[in-house]
Amino acid sequence: MSTIDLKAWYIAKKNIKEKLKNYSSMFWTIAFPIMMLIVYKLAFSADDGSYLINGLTTFDVEFPGIVVYTIGISCVTSAVMFSMSKKDGTLERIDAMPVSRGNVFLGAVISEGVFMNLQIILIYLFGYGILGAHFELAMMPIGYLIALIYGIASIGLGLIIASFLNSPEGANGIAMLSHMCLMFVSGSFFPLDNVSVFFTPQYWVKQVYLQLTVVGDSFSDLLYSGTIITPTSVATFFPIWSGILMILAFAAIFIILGIRIFQKKTTL
Amino acid sequence: MVYGRNLFKLIIIKIMNVSTKKEAIILSSDHNQFNENKLSTEYIIIVQNLEKSFNSVKAVDGISLKVRKGELFSLLGPNGAGKSTTIRMLTTVLKPSNGDARIAEYSLIKEKDKIKPFIGVCPQENVVFEALTAEDNVEFVGRMHGMNTDDIKERTKILLEKMNIAGRKKSAKSFSGGMKRRLNIVMSLINQPQILFLDEPSAGLDPQARRLVWDFIKDLKKTGMTIILTTHDMIEADVLSDHIAIMDHGKIIAFGTVNELKSNSNNGNILEFSFSSRKELIQAKNRLEQITDVKNITEMENNKLIISFTGGVKTLKNEILGKIESFKTLHFREDSLEDIFLKLTGRGLRD
Numbered sequence: 001m002s003t004i005d006l007k008a009w010y011i012a013k014k015n016i017k018e019k020l021k022n023y024s025s026m027f028w029t030i031a032f033p034i035m036m037l038i039v040y041k042l043a044f045s046a047d048d049g050s051y052l053i054n055g056l057t058t059f060d061v062e063f064p065g066i067v068v069y070t071i072g073i074s075c076v077t078s079a080v081m082f083s084m085s086k087k088d089g090t091l092e093r094i095d096a097m098p099v100s101r102g103n104v105f106l107g108a109v110i111s112e113g114v115f116m117n118l119q120i121i122l123i124y125l126f127g128y129g130i131l132g133a134h135f136e137l138a139m140m141p142i143g144y145l146i147a148l149i150y151g152i153a154s155i156g157l158g159l160i161i162a163s164f165l166n167s168p169e170g171a172n173g174i175a176m177l178s179h180m181c182l183m184f185v186s187g188s189f190f191p192l193d194n195v196s197v198f199f200t201p202q203y204w205v206k207q208v209y210l211q212l213t214v215v216g217d218s219f220s221d222l223l224y225s226g227t228i229i230t231p232t233s234v235a236t237f238f239p240i241w242s243g244i245l246m247i248l249a250f251a252a253i254f255i256i257l258g259i260r261i262f263q264k265k266t267t268l
Numbered sequence: 269m270v271y272g273r274n275l276f277k278l279i280i281i282k283i284m285n286v287s288t289k290k291e292a293i294i295l296s297s298d299h300n301q302f303n304e305n306k307l308s309t310e311y312i313i314i315v316q317n318l319e320k321s322f323n324s325v326k327a328v329d330g331i332s333l334k335v336r337k338g339e340l341f342s343l344l345g346p347n348g349a350g351k352s353t354t355i356r357m358l359t360t361v362l363k364p365s366n367g368d369a370r371i372a373e374y375s376l377i378k379e380k381d382k383i384k385p386f387i388g389v390c391p392q393e394n395v396v397f398e399a400l401t402a403e404d405n406v407e408f409v410g411r412m413h414g415m416n417t418d419d420i421k422e423r424t425k426i427l428l429e430k431m432n433i434a435g436r437k438k439s440a441k442s443f444s445g446g447m448k449r450r451l452n453i454v455m456s457l458i459n460q461p462q463i464l465f466l467d468e469p470s471a472g473l474d475p476q477a478r479r480l481v482w483d484f485i486k487d488l489k490k491t492g493m494t495i496i497l498t499t500h501d502m503i504e505a506d507v508l509s510d511h512i513a514i515m516d517h518g519k520i521i522a523f524g525t526v527n528e529l530k531s532n533s534n535n536g537n538i539l540e541f542s543f544s545s546r547k548e549l550i551q552a553k554n555r556l557e558q559i560t561d562v563k564n565i566t567e568m569e570n571n572k573l574i575i576s577f578t579g580g581v582k583t584l585k586n587e588i589l590g591k592i593e594s595f596k597t598l599h600f601r602e603d604s605l606e607d608i609f610l611k612l613t614g615r616g617l618r619d
Binding site: 007010011014017018020021022088089090092093094095096097098099267 | 356359360361363381384385387389391393395397398399400404408409411412413414439455
């Protein structure tokens with residue numbers, strides 16, 4: 001059973017129905033990011049923007065951090081989903097049916113993808129539409145795509161976590177802990193000008209997204225070394241397109257590792 | 269007076285028991301042999317030296333068995349005997365450490381993906397997608413088996429009605445344990461499997477629901493479906509099974525039809541005494557131990573004593589009842605499956 005077919009869609013459909021009825025999961029997926037967005041807006045509303053470049057406010061520059069946070073939640077929801085399927089026996093039940101694990105993984109990516117799209121649309125509506133975050137329209141499609149690729153990386157990370165944990169509560173805790181730690185270490189929440197940021201996918205996603213869709217840089221421009229763009233920030237020798245390659249590499253590594261480890265741990 | 273009336277009843281029961289024993293079938297002596305030629309015509313499952321170890325623990329220790337097409341085969345055993353591990357291997361979710369099985373003509377080791385379309389599995393736990401309705405749960409399993417919408421709808425309706433859970437629009441989360449169990453069984457049947465694996469199907473069901481499930485299983489058997497059942501419910505095994513394999517410590521320790529197991533147990537007849545006091549029980553026990561035809565004496569709770577003996581009514585009248593001066597109640601019965609089970613597996617509690 002190595003083929004991928006229409007069954008992946010039916011698995012995705014089932015996952016979506018299950019998630020829609022899981023209210024705590026829906027809160028983390030949709031309500032919490034919107035709440036964070038409002039908190040950020042209120043926190044930075046008094047900022048005069050004097051230390052930022054091109055007249056951008058702190059809220060404008062921090063908005064990509066909210067996008068990274070929101071999409072990164074997929075790590076938590078996918079970790080919970082996969083560990084739950086291990087605990088309640090549904091994974092074993094599916095294994096006894098003529099359906100490949102490829103379909104199971106693709107089904108999860110499709111269903112999570114549906115919610116990711118919903119999250120991005122809602123965040124855009126709230127952030128850009130209602131709260132007035134600055135954006136460069138021409139670069140928005142690529143920003144959208146970067147967010148989705150990062151979402152796939154997050155599903156991979158969730159799979160890795162679920163591989164080692166049978167309890168959905170444990171998976172929820174560990175995934176949330178790792179997500180929050182990475183958010184701080186990458187400087188996605190608050191500025192952190194440290195070399196450690198380069199080892200987190202969140203840094204690359206936030207920085208590339210920020211420079212393309214907020215600052216309006218082009219692919220060939222250099223990335224800034226810091227996680228917030230100020231007049232004192234120093235540009236690295238990395239061009240922005242190499243940042244996109246890093247995001248793709250992180251996504252590929254996480255999803256491949258996730259599938260491999262999950263397969264190894266759950267193939268009895 | 270009471271003694272005379274009891275003896276008359278016992279004689280009548282004994283005569284009736286003799287007549288039922290005529291139904292006994294010869295024990296299948298070839299169940300451990302692997303015969304490829306017979307496979308396609310007679311046997312749908314042939315298991316050969318199947319083993320499963322978890323670290324240093326052998327959960328299943330080289331079992332071999334054959335299951336005929338269309339029969340109901342029960343795996344009976346105490347907790348931790350290896351029944352569920354065997355089922356998990358035969359349903360392709362657990363890789364055997366050693367040995368192989370041929371299921372629906374395919375090798376479990378080499379062609380497990382080809383086996384999956386032929387089987388239906390009702391696991392020991394209630395494995396349902398709790399957020400979905402009963403219909404959605406069944407539809408999902410149907411989709412995984414590649415069934416089309418019309419077939420799924422038609423079959424779902426029939427099965428849910430038969431299991432008395434049709435028309436429920438709420439999610440399975442709100443179902444009682446019994447309803448979830450019945451839904452599990454329906455999910456295992458949507459693809460009309462040739463072989464149905466039922467891992468303790470009536471566990472946790474009330475007597476009414478249990479009867480419903482038993483009747484349903486009997487109806488399934490009439491359609492020619494092969495059913496593999498694991499249980500530690502002796503009545504269930506007795507009522508439903510064509511053949512029974514008793515497992516303990518990962519091995520098959522007895523095999524045959526219910527009647528074959530009973531006639532081969534050499535337990536003889538069973539008497540259940542209850543006494544007013546422990547003193548009476550001890551006195552009776554001491555006297556019974558002196559009777560050569562009494563084979564086994566077991567003390568139970570509430571001053572009860574169970575003995576097995578040979579020699580029939582003659583021993584009962586001349587030896588046993590002559591030596592027991594007083595008792596509260598006396599029950600005479602034929603050797604039951606539970607007696608055989610306890611004799612074979614012992615009385616020690618299992619995990």
